[in-house]
Amino acid sequence: MTTLRFLIGRLVALAITLLLASMAIYGAMFLAPGSPLAFLTRGRTMSAEELDAIAAQYHLNEPVWRQYLYWLGGVLHGDLGTSILQKAPVTSLIGERAVNTLWLVACASILILTVGLTVGIIAGLKPGWLDTSLMLTATAAMAVPAFVAAIILILIFAVNLQLFPVFGQGEGFSDRIYHLVLPSVALALASVAYVARLTRAAIRSEAASDHVQTAVSRGLPQRTIVSRHILRNAMIPIVTVAGLTIGGLIAGAVVIEQVFQLNGLGSYLVEAVGSKDFPVVQAISLILVASFIVLNTVVDLLYAALDPRIVVGRQHS
Amino acid sequence: MSILEVQSASPEPIEYDDVKGQRKGLGLTGWIAVAVLSVMVLITVFGPMLYTVDPDNISLMDTFGPPQPGHPLGFDGQGRDLLARLVVGGRTSLLGPVIVVIISTLLGALLAFSAAWIGGTYDTVVSRFIDTMFAFPGLLLAIIAVAIFGPGLMAASIALAIGYTPFVARIIRSAVLRERNLPYVSALTVQGLGGLNISIRHLLPNVAGIIIAAATLSYGYALIDLAALSFIGLGVQPPQSDWGVMVAEGIPGLLSGYPQESLYAGLCIIIAVGAVNLLGDRFAAMAEEE
Numbered sequence A: 001m002t003t004l005r006f007l008i009g010r011l012v013a014l015a016i017t018l019l020l021a022s023m024a025i026y027g028a029m030f031l032a033p034g035s036p037l038a039f040l041t042r043g044r045t046m047s048a049e050e051l052d053a054i055a056a057q058y059h060l061n062e063p064v065w066r067q068y069l070y071w072l073g074g075v076l077h078g079d080l081g082t083s084i085l086q087k088a089p090v091t092s093l094i095g096e097r098a099v100n101t102l103w104l105v106a107c108a109s110i111l112i113l114t115v116g117l118t119v120g121i122i123a124g125l126k127p128g129w130l131d132t133s134l135m136l137t138a139t140a141a142m143a144v145p146a147f148v149a150a151i152i153l154i155l156i157f158a159v160n161l162q163l164f165p166v167f168g169q170g171e172g173f174s175d176r177i178y179h180l181v182l183p184s185v186a187l188a189l190a191s192v193a194y195v196a197r198l199t200r201a202a203i204r205s206e207a208a209s210d211h212v213q214t215a216v217s218r219g220l221p222q223r224t225i226v227s228r229h230i231l232r233n234a235m236i237p238i239v240t241v242a243g244l245t246i247g248g249l250i251a252g253a254v255v256i257e258q259v260f261q262l263n264g265l266g267s268y269l270v271e272a273v274g275s276k277d278f279p280v281v282q283a284i285s286l287i288l289v290a291s292f293i294v295l296n297t298v299v300d301l302l303y304a305a306l307d308p309r310i311v312v313g314r315q316h317s
Numbered sequence B: 001m002s003i004l005e006v007q008s009a010s011p012e013p014i015e016y017d018d019v020k021g022q023r024k025g026l027g028l029t030g031w032i033a034v035a036v037l038s039v040m041v042l043i044t045v046f047g048p049m050l051y052t053v054d055p056d057n058i059s060l061m062d063t064f065g066p067p068q069p070g071h072p073l074g075f076d077g078q079g080r081d082l083l084a085r086l087v088v089g090g091r092t093s094l095l096g097p098v099i100v101v102i103i104s105t106l107l108g109a110l111l112a113f114s115a116a117w118i119g120g121t122y123d124t125v126v127s128r129f130i131d132t133m134f135a136f137p138g139l140l141l142a143i144i145a146v147a148i149f150g151p152g153l154m155a156a157s158i159a160l161a162i163g164y165t166p167f168v169a170r171i172i173r174s175a176v177l178r179e180r181n182l183p184y185v186s187a188l189t190v191q192g193l194g195g196l197n198i199s200i201r202h203l204l205p206n207v208a209g210i211i212i213a214a215a216t217l218s219y220g221y222a223l224i225d226l227a228a229l230s231f232i233g234l235g236v237q238p239p240q241s242d243w244g245v246m247v248a249e250g251i252p253g254l255l256s257g258y259p260q261e262s263l264y265a266g267l268c269i270i271i272a273v274g275a276v277n278l279l280g281d282r283f284a285a286m287a288e289e290e
Helices: A002-031 A036-040 A048-057 A064-076 A090-125 A129-142 A146-160 A173-207 A210-217 A222-259 A265-274 A278-306 A309-316 B002-009 B014-021 B027-050 B082-118 B120-134 B138-149 B153-180 B183-190 B195-231 B243-249 B251-255 B260-289
Strands: none
Touching: A002 A036, A002 A064, A002 A278, A002 B120, A002 B138, A036 A048, A036 A278, A090 A129, A090 A173, A090 A222, A090 A265, A090 A278, A129 A173, A129 B260, A146 A173, A146 A222, A146 B195, A146 B243, A146 B251, A146 B260, A173 A222, A210 A222, A222 A265, A222 A278, A222 B138, A222 B195, A265 A278, A265 B138, A278 B138, B027 B082, B027 B260, B082 B120, B082 B153, B082 B195, B082 B243, B082 B260, B120 B153, B138 B153, B138 B195, B153 B195, B183 B195, B195 B243, B195 B260, B243 B251, B243 B260, B251 B260
């Protein structure tokens, strides 16, 4: 019962957040100087029919709230509008690009979860020179922006050693992975360092806690203490931050796709901003923000699964 | 509850205080970070007066030219002096984030203080708003702003600041809430002081350390995001110089064996962000020690 209420509460919050975010993205258009029609068609010479088509698409002759509802209704039915430049449905334009972005983010996430957690756990459990040097490296890596990491990786591994391709997304599974090695390392680098540092800190603070001391004095084997007492509890803050960090990759992907000329949502977003194709900007922003919100909710639920106290606690408050 | 608090607040043994005393203040790394940042700021402010080479002067004879007397770092792909462009580019790269930090810290503090003090429905609404804002990565917000207002730093910086506000607000709000529950605040309330008065005269100085730490860390993020925005061509517009623009402009050179421009500009960003992050970490640790 408690769990069900918690679940419903989270889902309602998810729906509200999605709704507010969609309003913000739609409303942004009205911040532009001048009329919405002038904004949408900025800098283009268009025939009267084309102008009418855009006005009709956005229902510009109706009140703003109805315009929004029409747009939202379309979005919920999978209609993300029509590109002004390509004169084609945005949904069909971004399908393949979304897959490319998903691949990039997925590869980077795997790196963060495997390398970040492993480094953090090793550093956390084994104080000493290894710990110190790992954490120094991590601190330095956190200062490297993804696009700077990208050009350094390109210089070393693509130009000098010629091990990896510089541009493009490749064909087929293995070629795709091969093309994504440098982009995903560049995208994940700072987050790997961040998650590693956080993991180490969580493990250190857990290892120093009373219940672990008790477990040690009870003579439990080291392996049990580490897996049952330290890791399980340390996982709680780590899951939250790892989730948020992976959400942050969505924005980082925009920059990385641009460097490596990957044909993804991010590079298309930048292209659409440059060519003033606002329906595309709107649609991609909505997709990126919505996936971030959904991911956050998933993390929240995962968090509750790891720590049942959260479900109970919410009910009392 | 109150007994526990009193006990934990009682003076610790002297040796313990001494051990902690070594970590008080900025520490060696903190001071190194301050020194590095000061040098960078001084160079970008006064550099152009001392190093008078024109950063926009194109000399096609010197395309990708190596360092030579009077041009210690050599030339970029258009034959412009690299050192002059780095120094001038540093101005926008280091100054832009200041705007972001000022706006987001002011907005965040305002939201946090009012939410923590007024509480009730207002607090719930503000928290809900903060949660929604979290869904917009700062960089994405800046890109949307550029889509609406056109390329450049101004709209992008404001959008970025709005994107950072929830982070700052959340940190400050929890600090203010913690402070609010301390006995001295109740004592002040009993003495008849108003919420605004207590917030400004008593709470603000006590959470100042946390606000400074949050502002410093967000400066580092803002530097990265603004440079990234210029890098993808939506921020500072060439031929104006900026570290992000220089990393992007250097890519053709990088692919054909002249990586200097991208590397030098990238290195400047890494050093600045690294120093700021170290300083922010020290500030956060100092705020916690209090």
